[in-house]
Amino acid sequence: MRRAQIPQIAPVESGDTELVRRALARDETAVRSIMQANNRRLYRLARVILRNDSEAEDVVQEAYVRAFTHLESFRGDSSLSTWLSRIAMNEALGRLRRRRPAVELDSLPQGALEAEIIQFPLSAADPEKSMAQREIQAVVERAIDELPEPFRLVFITRVIEGMNVEETAEILSLKPETVKSRLHRARNMLRDIVERKIGPVVMEAFPFAGKRCERLTDAVLKRLGF
Numbered sequence: 001m002r003r004a005q006i007p008q009i010a011p012v013e014s015g016d017t018e019l020v021r022r023a024l025a026r027d028e029t030a031v032r033s034i035m036q037a038n039n040r041r042l043y044r045l046a047r048v049i050l051r052n053d054s055e056a057e058d059v060v061q062e063a064y065v066r067a068f069t070h071l072e073s074f075r076g077d078s079s080l081s082t083w084l085s086r087i088a089m090n091e092a093l094g095r096l097r098r099r100r101p102a103v104e105l106d107s108l109p110q111g112a113l114e115a116e117i118i119q120f121p122l123s124a125a126d127p128e129k130s131m132a133q134r135e136i137q138a139v140v141e142r143a144i145d146e147l148p149e150p151f152r153l154v155f156i157t158r159v160i161e162g163m164n165v166e167e168t169a170e171i172l173s174l175k176p177e178t179v180k181s182r183l184h185r186a187r188n189m190l191r192d193i194v195e196r197k198i199g200p201v202v203m204e205a206f207p208f209a210g211k212r213c214e215r216l217t218d219a220v221l222k223r224l225g226f
Contacts, residue, residue, distance in 0.1 A: 016076070016079060016080040017076070018030075019033060019034055019080065020071065020074060020080065023068065023071055024071055024072065031068065034080065034084075035064060037081070038080075038081055038084050038085075039060065041081065041085060041161055042059075042060045042063060042064075042084060042085060042088040043056055043057065043060050044156065044160070044161065045085055045088055045089055045092065045156075045157070045161075045171070046059040046060055046063075046088055046089075046091070046092040048152065048153060048156055049089070049092040049093060049096055050092055050095060050096060055095065056092070059088060059091045059092045059095065060088060062091050063084065063087045063088035063091045064084075066087055066091070067083070067084055067087050078167070078170055079167070081167075082163075082167045082170055082171060085163075085167075085171045086170065086171050089171055089172070136198075139194060139197045139198055140194065142197065143190055143193040143194045143197060144156070144190065146193050147186055147189055147190060147193075148189075150182060151182050151183075151185055151186035151189065152186070153172060154168060154172065154174075154179055154182040154183050154186055155183065155186040155187075155190070157171060157172065158179065158183050159183070165179050165180060
C-alpha cells in the first residue's frame with residue numbers, strides 16, 4: 001500500500017517546516033503546538049480591533065479553522081506566525097466591517113486597545129509598593145488606550161508582541177517606513193500622555209507606610225532604648 005504523500009512546502013524556518021508537514025499529515029500534536037505558540041498573539045490582535053473578549057476568541061478559532069483547512073497554501077514567504085496573524089487580522093477586520101460598513105484599518109473605533117502590559121513583579125511582603133506598581137501599570141495601559149488607532153496597532157504589534165518591522169508591515173499592510181514613522185510618533189505621544197497622567201501617581205510611587213514604617217519606627221525606638 002502506498003503511503004499518502006505530504007505536499008512539499010517551500011523552505012521556511014526549520015521549526016515551521018516540520019510543524020507544517022506534520023500538521024498536513026493530521027498530526028494532532030503538531031496542530032496543538034502551532035496553536036499554543038500563537039494563541040496569545042492572535043487573540044491580542046483580534047482584541048485590539050474588536051474590543052470584545054468573546055468575539056476575539058471566536059475570531060481566533062475561525063482563523064485557525066481557515067488556516068488549517070488551507071494549510072497547503074502556506075508557501076513560506078513569511079513565518080508561520082506572521083501568516084497566521086494576517087489571517088486573524090483579516091477575520092477581525094471582516095467582522096468589524098460587517099458591523100460598520102466601509103471601516104478601514106486607519107478608522108477603527110476609539111479605544112480599540114485593551115493592552116496586556118508586561119506585569120510588574122509584585123511582592124506580597126510589600127503591599128504599598130505593589131499598589132503603587134499597579135497604579136503605574138494602569139496609567140501606562142490607559143495611555144496606550146488613548147493613542148490614535150493606527151499608532152496603537154503598530155505599537156502593540158512592534159513593542160508588546162515584539163514583531164520586527166517587516167512582520168508588522170506585512171500584517172498591517174503598511175510600508176516598512178510607515179511602520180517606523182508610526183512607531184516613532186506612537187512613542188512620542190505615549191510619553192506625552194504618561195507625563196500628563198503620572199503626576200498624581202508619582203506622589204504615591206514610593207510609599208512609606210504600613211509594615212515598612214512600623215519596622216523603621218521599632219528599630220529606631222529600640223536603638224534609643226525604649
